[in-house]
Amino acid sequence: MIEKMKALCVVSALSSRKALLSGLRDLGVVHIKQKKHADPAVTAEFADISSNYTALCEIEGASAEKQVLSHEHFIRLNKGVSEALREKKENADAVVRLTMQSDRIRAWGAFVPSQVTGLAADGVPLYFYRMGKKELASLAADDKVRFVKLSPVEKMETVAVLDEKLPRSFPATEFTLPEKGLEELEAEIASCNANIEKAQAFLKDASKELATYKAQLLRCKNDIEFSSAEKTTESDTDLVWISGYIPASDAPRFEEAAKASSWAYAMDDVADDDEYVPTKVRYTKVSGLMEPVFDILGTVPGYREYDISFWFLCFFSLFFAMIIGDAGYGMCFLAVAVLLHVKLKKLNNLVLLVYVVSIATIMWGTLTGTWFGLEGAMRIGVLKALVIPSFANYPQYFGYTSIQQQNVMMKFCFILGTIQLSLACIMNVVRKLPERDGSFIADIGWFMAINSLYYVVLLLVINQEVDLTICAAFIAAGFLLVCLFGGMSPDRTFSQGLKAGLADAFTTFLNTISAFGNIMSYIRLFAVGLASLAIAQSFNDMALGMNGWLKIAGILVFVIGHALNLVMGLLSVIVHGVRLNLLEFSGQLGMEWSGTAYDPFRVSTK
Numbered sequence: 001m002i003e004k005m006k007a008l009c010v011v012s013a014l015s016s017r018k019a020l021l022s023g024l025r026d027l028g029v030v031h032i033k034q035k036k037h038a039d040p041a042v043t044a045e046f047a048d049i050s051s052n053y054t055a056l057c058e059i060e061g062a063s064a065e066k067q068v069l070s071h072e073h074f075i076r077l078n079k080g081v082s083e084a085l086r087e088k089k090e091n092a093d094a095v096v097r098l099t100m101q102s103d104r105i106r107a108w109g110a111f112v113p114s115q116v117t118g119l120a121a122d123g124v125p126l127y128f129y130r131m132g133k134k135e136l137a138s139l140a141a142d143d144k145v146r147f148v149k150l151s152p153v154e155k156m157e158t159v160a161v162l163d164e165k166l167p168r169s170f171p172a173t174e175f176t177l178p179e180k181g182l183e184e185l186e187a188e189i190a191s192c193n194a195n196i197e198k199a200q201a202f203l204k205d206a207s208k209e210l211a212t213y214k215a216q217l218l219r220c221k222n223d224i225e226f227s228s229a230e231k232t233t234e235s236d237t238d239l240v241w242i243s244g245y246i247p248a249s250d251a252p253r254f255e256e257a258a259k260a261s262s263w264a265y266a267m268d269d270v271a272d273d274d275e276y277v278p279t280k281v282r283y284t285k286v287s288g289l290m291e292p293v294f295d296i297l298g299t300v301p302g303y304r305e306y307d308i309s310f311w312f313l314c315f316f317s318l319f320f321a322m323i324i325g326d327a328g329y330g331m332c333f334l335a336v337a338v339l340l341h342v343k344l345k346k347l348n349n350l351v352l353l354v355y356v357v358s359i360a361t362i363m364w365g366t367l368t369g370t371w372f373g374l375e376g377a378m379r380i381g382v383l384k385a386l387v388i389p390s391f392a393n394y395p396q397y398f399g400y401t402s403i404q405q406q407n408v409m410m411k412f413c414f415i416l417g418t419i420q421l422s423l424a425c426i427m428n429v430v431r432k433l434p435e436r437d438g439s440f441i442a443d444i445g446w447f448m449a450i451n452s453l454y455y456v457v458l459l460l461v462i463n464q465e466v467d468l469t470i471c472a473a474f475i476a477a478g479f480l481l482v483c484l485f486g487g488m489s490p491d492r493t494f495s496q497g498l499k500a501g502l503a504d505a506f507t508t509f510l511n512t513i514s515a516f517g518n519i520m521s522y523i524r525l526f527a528v529g530l531a532s533l534a535i536a537q538s539f540n541d542m543a544l545g546m547n548g549w550l551k552i553a554g555i556l557v558f559v560i561g562h563a564l565n566l567v568m569g570l571l572s573v574i575v576h577g578v579r580l581n582l583l584e585f586s587g588q589l590g591m592e593w594s595g596t597a598y599d600p601f602r603v604s605t606k
Helices: 014-027 040-057 071-108 113-121 133-140 182-232 248-261 287-297 309-324 327-344 349-368 375-379 381-385 402-432 440-462 468-485 494-503 505-521 523-544 548-589
Strands: 005-013 126-131 147-153 156-162 173-175 239-247 264-269
Touching: 005 014, 005 248, 014 182, 014 239, 014 248, 040 071, 040 182, 071 182, 113 126, 126 133, 133 156, 239 248, 248 264, 287 309, 287 349, 287 548, 309 327, 309 349, 309 402, 309 523, 309 548, 327 349, 327 548, 375 381, 402 440, 402 505, 402 523, 402 548, 440 468, 440 505, 468 494, 468 505, 494 505, 505 523, 505 548, 523 548
Parallel strands: none
Antiparallel strands: 005 239, 005 264, 126 156, 126 173, 147 156
16 A cells, blocks of 8 residues: 655754754655755765776676775775776776887887987988889989888888978878887887786775775765755754655654654645655555566556555466466476575565466466477376366367467457456546545446447457447447546536536547557467467477487477577566556556655665
């Protein structure tokens, strides 16, 4: 359930600003409203430490086994790490630059550029060129040009021209003298490499202090939170105050702390138009299994929306099982759950969730007779006896045709969709009735329309005979109820709600068409599951078709093929299984998942 929140404003003397914030942080229950950015110096410190920590983590042999250093020792260490990283980068850049220069002049041999430039100072300027044999002959034929022929460079004729440069029109490539010779460049490269090795040795030693870095990152994180809270406070000449929210269940704790610290405060129910109220979801032991999924997706319901974690878990588990669709794969997931359980040495929500979806997959695969996509599993009496004949993925063993089995499975998917969307309508009605919100009648209209559209879907997809007249009548009645009562709300009169609902009649018409599409979209459960089975069967055929010494390759094909199929199945769960809950179901509930997670001002410990 979503916990009720209270709006809060805490006031203290201006001189007690830090004491007020420290007390609120120690209490750890107040969510600060619209926090401002922390002091740039604090965030810059965190960025610096974080950058150095990341660099040290990449060093082979890095560990966090040593004891945490004192803050003074850490400051010196981190300064040394920053200097070593800078030194390493500057020298690495220099090596690249110097190597490019040495590669450019290597073919010209080991010469000293200062000696050449010294000749120019003595009145003998030299200019160096490379050219082809024809160009050299042309140059030799010109009595006005004085030059000295040098050894070829990179299979091209090379000359040193005296007095002045050749005209730009002459087909030759000029070689510009470098500032440093090859020997000097190579000496500098060696020096840079030595500096890099020295910096790397320091960094390798520092990489043993990751525990200290983690502690300092945690300190910085808390400093940032404190600085942000301090920037958010408002004040005048005598008082300082800060606004936020607190769970109603924690109000007594806050009141005791306020009395002990001599804080003044105002606490009240949140306003109906307050857009900044955070959401705190209180999970049960069952619904808490979905918490890891919500954390990964980053989805938070709005404060005035629903907590659908229980229903999400129920439908997600079934959708997961139908999309993966194979009891053999379910056994693999079960093995993963056991390994996680053993490794973590505790049964957390993530491990429990893997247990639930793996067992659901095993059950679904057993009912459909699917074990690694192997048809031979149906020749085993025990496995065949557990199959629901009309659900069987190998219907020929039960006297059904493929068309009959597919129609049954598609119908089952549509039933699931109708149930889930109808549940959303019922939840809306149950919520609105106590609030005296007349729009609950519109939700009844949606319930009628969705259940009637289900039969239209059956007619169009599997050609099941239905009475279209009755269906059309219920759809029209549902549409009319939505138009008449969809605009109702507790803060509107009946006439105002009626006008609002009729004004949205065209939108309601489009939403009715969308409801038809929503039911249809549940066919993805059947389609993706069927595709997964087809892929598994293809890999099985490839593996079983390899005889003799190729059997080893066949085993590899079997293992790798099913592993790839499993990965694609997991991606399909994210794309399709999660989507049906977050879009179709949540859309019918009117949820936008636009909430802000309750994040109280407190000392972080990790």
